[in-house]
Structures are given as structure tokens and as C-alpha cells.
Amino acid sequence: MMRPLIPRCGSALRAAAMQSRRPLLTNTWQTAAVSAQRSYSIQAKAASDIKQQPLDASKLVVEKTHHQKALKKPEELIFGRNFTDHMLTIEWNAETGWLAPKITPYQNLSLDPATCVFHYAFECFEGMKAYKDAKGQVRLFRPDKNMARFNKSAARIALPTFDSDALTQLISTFTKLESRFIPDARGYSLYLRPTMIGTQKTLGVGPPGSALLYVIASPVGPYYPTGFKAVSLEATDYAVRAWPGGVGDKKLGANYAPCIVPQREAMSRGFQQNLWLFGEEEYVTEVGTMNFFVAIKNKKTGQKELITAPLDGTILEGVTRDSILTLARERLVPEGWKVEERKFTMKEMDEAASEGRLIEAFGAGTAAIVSPVRAISWRGKLVNCGLKEHEESGELTMRVKNWMEGIQYGDEEHEWSYVC
Numbered sequence: 001m002m003r004p005l006i007p008r009c010g011s012a013l014r015a016a017a018m019q020s021r022r023p024l025l026t027n028t029w030q031t032a033a034v035s036a037q038r039s040y041s042i043q044a045k046a047a048s049d050i051k052q053q054p055l056d057a058s059k060l061v062v063e064k065t066h067h068q069k070a071l072k073k074p075e076e077l078i079f080g081r082n083f084t085d086h087m088l089t090i091e092w093n094a095e096t097g098w099l100a101p102k103i104t105p106y107q108n109l110s111l112d113p114a115t116c117v118f119h120y121a122f123e124c125f126e127g128m129k130a131y132k133d134a135k136g137q138v139r140l141f142r143p144d145k146n147m148a149r150f151n152k153s154a155a156r157i158a159l160p161t162f163d164s165d166a167l168t169q170l171i172s173t174f175t176k177l178e179s180r181f182i183p184d185a186r187g188y189s190l191y192l193r194p195t196m197i198g199t200q201k202t203l204g205v206g207p208p209g210s211a212l213l214y215v216i217a218s219p220v221g222p223y224y225p226t227g228f229k230a231v232s233l234e235a236t237d238y239a240v241r242a243w244p245g246g247v248g249d250k251k252l253g254a255n256y257a258p259c260i261v262p263q264r265e266a267m268s269r270g271f272q273q274n275l276w277l278f279g280e281e282e283y284v285t286e287v288g289t290m291n292f293f294v295a296i297k298n299k300k301t302g303q304k305e306l307i308t309a310p311l312d313g314t315i316l317e318g319v320t321r322d323s324i325l326t327l328a329r330e331r332l333v334p335e336g337w338k339v340e341e342r343k344f345t346m347k348e349m350d351e352a353a354s355e356g357r358l359i360e361a362f363g364a365g366t367a368a369i370v371s372p373v374r375a376i377s378w379r380g381k382l383v384n385c386g387l388k389e390h391e392e393s394g395e396l397t398m399r400v401k402n403w404m405e406g407i408q409y410g411d412e413e414h415e416w417s418y419v420c
């Protein structure tokens with residue numbers, strides 16, 4: 001979109017007229033001459049010093065729906081199927097920057113079939129939740145972490161970055177508006193999906209000249225409605241989720257679709273998820289779409305160790321992962337545990353299991369908080385992850401879940417909990 005820079009064009013015209021020693025035009029010719037000059041000079045300006053507008057939460061415009069949706073019974077909620085009444089949208093373009101944020105009734109997007117998101121996957125997203133506390137207040141959990149990761153993902157695929165505090169404020173306003181959708185029972189929450197897409201209509205491969213940031217919300221029930229159910233995994237080496245120098249540490253939509261076929265294959269063999277291995281050493285990286293933790297007893301010292309893979313560029317920087325590490329350092333280390341971010345292999349886990357040193361293993365992510373692991377299929381054998389047959393979760397996994405929920409639902413006042 002061109003910005004009308006009429007005064008500058010006028011002076012450009014005057015300068016041109018002076019140079020050619022001709023009088024300034026004052027009739028309809030003048031209009032034609034101005035337009036010709038204008039587009040020339042505006043382009044030069046746009047390329048040099050037009051300052052982009054930052055994301056400004058105070059410019060929010062709210063248009064409420066006239067047709068409120070009926071609330072589903074909490075027990076009927078299915079993850080990601082039902083959405084709230086409204087959505088938050090913010091447009092961006094390279095010339096202006098961020099436009100005024102809007103909350104509007106939830107609606108379809110209308111995009112040209114040539115829009116770059118459909119062809120070159122200019123898309124990144126976040127996953128976070130809002131919880132209702134005992135007083136009915138709505139709380140987010142560490143939204144600053146999600147905003148920081150969202151900005152890193154966007155920057156990696158040439159989408160615009162934004163002011164994290166401004167988006168947190170907007171999400172907070174949006175979430176409060178939709179709070180009637182959050183059942184006030186433990187385990188229930190409102191899943192928030194901030195998303196950014198490149199919207200420029202072009203088949204040319206290049207940085208998108210325009211983008212749309214939007215946030216939608218879906219009420220969700222507990223991941224394990226009837227209590228923990230331990231999962232079995234297939235150690236996957238024939239397909240690789242992420243690699244050094246790649247983008248596996250960013251939350252790009254393009255990382256997820258290629259994982260579905262390996263997951264379907266694992267399921268066809270009776271395993272719920274893939275345990276993603278990397279390299280000849282078979283380093284353990286992540287499980288499905290979660291970070292992975294294992295608790296083992298050290299072979300030499302017998303000390304209990306909680307281990308997760310380091311952030312080496314192949315691991316998503318999970319907010320749950322970071323929270324568990326922090327809480328475990330505070331709460332487990334005084335009990336004699338060692339908490340480590342380090343590379344570990346499938347062989348090391350197998351050895352620990354066969355020597356009775358593997359205490360427990362779990363996945364960690366916003367959706368489930370923690371997901372206990374029963375066994376891992378690896379090289380034709382089943383590596384047992386420490387649970388007895390009648391158990392669905394280890395003691396540590398259960399403790400971690402309670403720590404996290406205590407903060408998320410505001411039972412424990414904590415700086416990570418953001419009251420909307």
C-alpha cells in the first residue's frame with residue numbers, strides 16, 4: 001500500500017520545475033505530473049526511512065459477537081475441536097508495520113490461493129493454556145516464555161517479530177473475554193493457539209511482505225480424564241524429527257506434518273508415540289511432540305539423576321521442560337538428586353533398565369504436563385521404563401504433575417502464574 005506523501009511530492013515537483021526553469025503547473029496537467037513524481041519518490045522513501053509501527057495493545061478494537069455459542073458439557077470436550085466466540089487478529093505489512101489489533105467474532109479467513117503460507121509454509125505457532133483458579137480468576141502460565149519462542153520461530157522464517165508484552169496483554173484481554181468457556185474444575189483449561197502466517201499473494205520465494213498474527217482458543221479437558229495411562233513408545237531411527245542446523249528447535253508447522261506417517265507406523269505396531277533418536281549414537285531427543293525426561297540411578301554412585309536432552313538446536317525449548325528443570329533443581333536436589341541437561345543414548349537407557357536402575361520416564365509438554373512411559377521398543381526388544389504392571393505412573397511423574405498444576409491453577413502463588 002502506498003502512503004500519501006503529498007507535501008514531499010509537492011516539493012519534489014517544485015525542485016524539478018526549478019531545475020527545468022519551467023513554471024509550476026496549475027491545471028489538470030499538474031495532477032498527472034504529481035502522480036508520476038509521487039510514485040517515484042514514495043518508493044525511494046519506503047525503501048529508506050519509513051519507520052514500522054510497533055505492535056500497540058492500546059489500539060485494540062473489540063467487536064463482540066451477537067451469537068454466543070452454547071457451552072459444551074465439560075466431559076464432552078475434545079482437544080482442539082471446539083472454539084470460543086471470538087478471535088484476536090493483528091495484520092502486519094512491510095510498509096506500515098503492525099496495524100491495530102482486533103477482537104472479532106470467530107470466523108473463516110479469506111486468502112488468495114497463491115498466498116505464500118500455502119506454498120512455502122510461512123507459518124509458526126504457539127501452544128499455551130489459561131486456567132481458572134479457586135477465586136474464578138483467569139491465569140496464564142509463563143506467557144513470556146511462549147512469546148519469546150514465538151518471536152524466535154517467526155524470525156527464523158522471515159515473519160515479523162513483535163513486542164512480547166504487548167501480545168501478552170492482548171492475549172490476556174482476549175482470554176478474559178472468553179473466560180466463560182473455561183470450566184472451573186481441576187484439569188480443565190482454555191488452550192490458546194497464537195499463530196502467524198505469511199499472507200502475501202505470490203509464488204515468488206522471498207520474505208512475505210504481509211502477515212497475519214491470530215489467536216484462537218479451544219476449551220479442553222484433562223489429558224488423562226480417568227487418571228494417568230502410561231504409553232509405550234517405538235524408538236525411531238529410520239526417520240529424523242530434527243537435526244543440527246535445522247529448525248526442530250522452532251515451533252514451525254512444517255516440523256509437524258512429516259511426523260504423522262512415522263507415528264502412524266508406530267501405532268500400527270502397537271506403540272502410541274515415536275521416541276525420536278538422532279545419529280549413529282542413537283541419542284534420545286524427544287517423544288512425539290513432547291520433551292523427554294528419564295530418571296535413573298547412577299551406575300557408579302547410585303545417586304538418582306533426572307536427565308533430559310540439552311538445547312542443542314534439535315530440541316524444542318519446551319516451557320514445561322524448563323519449568324520442570326527449575327522446580328526439580330529447587331525441590332529434588334536438596335533430596336540428593338542430580339538434575340542434568342545432557343546427551344544420553346538409547347543404549348544407556350537400555351543398560352540402566354536391564355540393571356534395574358531405570359526409575360521412570362515421562363514426556364513433558366503443555367497438553368498433558370507429563371505423560372508416563374511404560375516401555376520402549378528398541379532393536380526388537382522392549383525396554384521397561386520402571387513401572388510395575390499395575391502402575392500407570394511413577395512417583396516422580398506424579399509429583400511433577402502436582403507441582404505444575406499447583407502453580408498453574410494458582411493454589412501456590414508463584415511468579416510464573418500471570419493473572420489476566
Ligand SMILES: Cc1ncc(COP(=O)(O)O)c(C=O)c1O
Pocket residue numbers: 127286288289290291316317318319320321364365366367
Ligand atoms: C516438538 C515439541 N517438543 C516439546 C513440546 C513441549 O513444549 P511446551 O512444554 O512448551 O508445551 C512441544 C509442544 O507442543 C512440541 O511440539
